[in-house]
Amino acid sequence: MTTLGYAILGLLSRETLSGYDLTRRMGEQVGYFWSARHSQVYPELARLEAEGYVTHSVVEQRERPDKKVYEITGTGLAALREWVTEPARPRPTRDELVLKAYSVWLADPAEAARLFREAASRHEGQLERYEEIEGWMKREWAEDLGRPGSPRFASYATLRRGLGYEREYAAWCRWLADALEGIR
Amino acid sequence: MTTLGYAILGLLSRETLSGYDLTRRMGEQVGYFWSARHSQVYPELARLEAEGYVTHSVVEQRERPDKKVYEITGTGLAALREWVTEPARPRPTRDELVLKAYSVWLADPAEAARLFREAASRHEGQLERYEEIEGWMKREWAEDLGRPGSPRFASYATLRRGLGYEREYAAWCRWLADALEGIR
DNA sequence: GTACGTTATGTAAATTTTTACATATACTAG
DNA sequence: CTAGTATATGTAAAAATTTACATAACGTAC
Structure with a gap:
């Protein structure tokens, strides 16, 4: 399988x-x-x-x-x-944007900052969509979110991962864009 | 290319x-x-x-x-x-552990909690290794970390992403394991 | 009535990635 | 002296994924 x-x-x-x-x-x-x-x-x-x-x-x-x-x-x-x-065998993480960050020292800092600010916006947009879903779940599924045997609990768990992922990704993009523009 | x-x-x-x-x-x-x-x-x-x-x-x-x-x-x-x-076209994120979380409602909660606690440990271990590298970089590369034109700045930028990723991933695993065991 | 979008299901080809096969040098530990 | 490990470079086959090709019903807007 x-x-x-x-x-x-x-x-x-x-x-x-x-x-x-x-x-x-x-x-x-x-x-x-x-x-x-x-x-x-x-x-x-x-x-x-x-x-x-x-x-x-x-x-x-x-x-x-x-x-x-x-x-x-x-x-x-x-x-x-x-x-x-069953334990999942770890698969390598591949992320083209982080790969670009690894070579960002070669680029024009202002142009690169634009790239990472745009990425930040995309991830913040996704974060907002997830936050809306979270609000909806907490209103509509309140009782189920504490029940590990409920599929709604599992849906909420994966959403939490999405929330954390996007929040952290957006913050990193903003930090990098600021650093590229010399903002401490 | x-x-x-x-x-x-x-x-x-x-x-x-x-x-x-x-x-x-x-x-x-x-x-x-x-x-x-x-x-x-x-x-x-x-x-x-x-x-x-x-x-x-x-x-x-x-x-x-x-x-x-x-x-x-x-x-x-x-x-x-x-x-x-150049803007990177977004590639889909694939993560088997999160996929398992999506179906975790079918599993024995205690057994599942074990799985996610083990994953949390793995990510915390990786986080610690990254934190050591960060400490080393801040000591040895102090002057370069503010220079966007330096490859060391770029290395630090990607390390920051690794730090944030592992920290967030580990926290999510712990949260899920706790929730599975009924810990509020 | 016709062009477009959505629903609906498939196959073919190309690309990317993983796993396995294959060989060779040189050092170290038993 | 022999087994294992690290260095070093490749090819072949399999699996996973993406892109492109292909068709068709039905509704809506022009």
């Missing part, structure tokens, strides 16, 4: 979804920790089905093209549950 | 290095923002040389096998300098 397979099972353990829906989730809810294009999702669904982790049924629609709705099987749920507590 | 190519040029803009040295750097200094195996480094060096970004000379050694020492060319340096301030 691939990590992408577990990403898909993780989504299907919460609700039934089509390949199209899954692809959208990969760029939204799950987007800040895993992602995939539809060209990866469809073949992976076929593989998961061949191995008995999911099944599908065709849903005919009147106002839209028909779709295949996928559902996780007992086997799939068991595999997912087991995978969760 | 690939991002890996710029990663290599970024290292060669500071010092001449062999393919073997470059591979080690990819797992150390540059490790917390880019990495590559030697099977990627050697072919990439050949490509960079074919395109005129680097040159090499064979250095004969008595106590070790001979090596090819690579040097960046004027063309290479110009390309690197230009790349630094």
